[in-house]
Amino acid sequence: MAGPRGGRRRLPAPEPPADGAAAHDAEPDAEQVARTIALRQLTAAPRSRAQLAEAMARRDVPADVATRVLDRFTEVGLVDDAAYAEMLVRTRHAERGLARRALAEELRRRGIDPEVAEGALAQVGEDDELAAARRLAEKKARATRGLDVQVRRRRLAGALGRKGFGAGVAMRVVEEVLAAEAADADDSAADPAG
Structure with a gap:
């Protein structure tokens, strides 16, 4: 039988093959596959149970098998x-x-x-959150020195918003940071030796 380029066309091999290693290898046990997936995921980084279940589902591990393996991993403290x-x-x-x-x-x-x-x-806590917002605003304020105050205010508030801080907290912290910076500038101007 001739192929598209004049050579012989090969017929597909029978599934499963009649001889060789592939003939003797059985399909992997679904539970073993699930354990292997979970262990590899956990070796790379900590994962939640839902993330592990999702990884198993992507590899077509049956849901009941995934649940059994994840229950066991939870029982022994791996999840x-x-x-x-x-x-x-x-x-x-x-x-x-x-x-x-x-x-x-x-x-x-x-x-x-x-x-x-x-x-x-x-x-x-609320104090932890305010401290984190203040640190971020102070860092961003240093990077925006020399810009118009309104531009700085927008950039600082935007940076805080992207980190999940509410508008009230963001504006409060931005005003505190800009006011402290202005007070420091006034003190430096009043005391040229400092």
Whole structure:
């Protein structure tokens, strides 16, 4: 039989092959596949139960098998959504200065139960949130020196908004930071030796 380029056309191999290693290899056990997926995911980084279930679903692991494996992983402590949520809140707030609202959204996207998320978010108090907003506003204020005050105000408020801070908190912190900066400038002008 001739192929499109004049050569011989190969017929497809029978499924499964009659001999060789492929003839002896059975389909992998779905539970083993699920365990392997979960362990690889957890080795790379901590994950929520929902993220692991999603990874298994992408690899066509049956839902009942995924549930069984995830239940076992939860039982032995390899999957702990409460600990995961607390770690995520702690690190995202400390490293990125995210507000509770942004943290809650991130937990929701990662499939954390709302009650578990609320418990984790309790770590970040109002004072912690204000301190994070102030640090971010001070940093952004240093980067915008020399610009018009209204432009600076918009940029600072925008930066805080992107981190999940509400408009009230953002404007309060922006006004405090700009006022403190103006007071420092006035003190420096009054005391040229300083």
